[in-house]
Amino acid sequence: KQEVTQIPAALSVPEGENLVLNCSFTDSAIYNLQWFRQDPGKGLTSLLLIQSSQREQTSGRLNASLDKSSGRSTLYIAASQPGDSATYLCAVVNNAGNMLTFGGGTRLMVKP
């Protein structure tokens, strides 16, 4: 059974810092990995999708990498801003089918 772990569970940083959020998964047979952002009480917003054949994806200040063989992904946030405060979730789709397995999330607070 796929298990996804995110470290750290919570993070508080001053504005302007560069951040790294970590995601690890136990079964490397995945189709893709997706990073989401969730604001309190809201739905999930997709940030980046990395297909299993890809090594990284970039969108603005965000960069996500994927090392499928070691079961790891990182989300890099450059020059963090208070508006980045949210919970960040990583999730993987297994080769077995449609199921999206989530990590427990990292709750990020960026202080002005």
Add this chain to the structure above:
Amino acid sequence: DTEVTQTPKHLVMGMTNKKSLKCEQHMGHRAMYWYKQKAKKPPELMFVYSYEKLSINESVPSRFSPECPNSSLLNLHLHALQPEDSALYLCASSRGGGPHNYGYTFGSGTRLTVV
């Protein structure tokens, strides 16, 4: 249109009520999903519809009844719920399953409170 639309945004219902949650997408996605999310927890999969047929039911109690009338619509019918069913209910869609997934799009959710 690149959105998944969920209605209502908030719902308060009694334990004897019958209500329905609605989800709609017009991206041509053929897989649709219901997730339940409790506070400070990740979403948990409830149901998967693939090409309008129920393909996965994650042992969800029968008081939750999904329905997929067509490829753009997904409903979740609620009956005789318990207070512990209070949660954020999220709908999602994807182009297909497995290698044809190409990522999930989530709606903004329905905040359900059972009193």
